[in-house]
Amino acid sequence: MQDAVISHLNHNELMSCVEKCIHKGSSFAQPSIFLFHQNGKAFAYKTFSQKFSLARLLWGAVSLKKEFKVLKKLLPVSGVPKVYYFVSNFGYVMEYLEAERIPRRRFVSSAAQPEREKIIEISSEEKSNLSPEFFDKAMNILIEIHKRGVAHCDIRRNNILVGRGETPIFIDFATAFVRNEGSNFIRQKIFNYLCKVDRITLVKIKASYFPGSITKDEKILISSVPFYLRFGRFLRQKIYRPLKKIFKKRK
Helix, strand or coil, X not given: CCHHHCCCCCHHHHHHHCCEEEECCCCCCCCEEEEEEECCEEEEEEECCCCCHHHHHHHHHHHHHHHHHHHHHCCCCCCCCCEEEEECCCEEEEECCCCEECCCCEEEECCCCCCCEEEECCCHHHHCCCCHXXXXXXXXXXXXXXXXXXXXXXXXXXHEEEEHHHEEEECCCCCCEECCCCCCHHHXXXXXXXXXXXXXXXXXXXXXXXXXXCCHHHHHHHCCCCHHHHHXXXXXXXXXXXXXXXXXXXX
């Protein structure tokens, strides 16, 4: 899709064209995404305009401008949203993605060991758009993103969409780390480390859905999980989930 098919509109003009909100930011640090059509084609407008002014100016405009620049850098890469133009102090216009999130795994306590959790199989309907091959495609896209000098830095289930033809789409590059030409030795080392963390996290997501599909190389990769990722898993499993259950029982 070429820029010629879309006219550049300012914020007020865009909001007057909006048909619906397709994603409402749940906190001051999350933007909302609106759907609109122009020349018979669907587009999305990602913006912090619904947040209070201080959040929009101090965090929103800065983070979205950074994300816009990263996505511009990745324009030739498939599996990454295409962006069109930035709307000063508000957000940017991007392609509308006909995609859905990876289905959530559901957990239940084992009768024999109630303190432990096991995964319930994802329903066949939800699993129809998910396969080990999907994650292999996602890894190829991620490697191409890295080759373009971008480490995603926030690989998780919610940031990977399933597009048409079981095509993986990576979203949310607000915290991405960019390696530019001429980056110094230290920045290059940091970039290489973050790319490895991206790959480890993606393989761990794959393993959580299809443990039997992990290759020998992938097993070696996830055996070298950095300390802070192991610590994050400990906090999630031993503290966050038990506390969440306690608060649910009190409601």
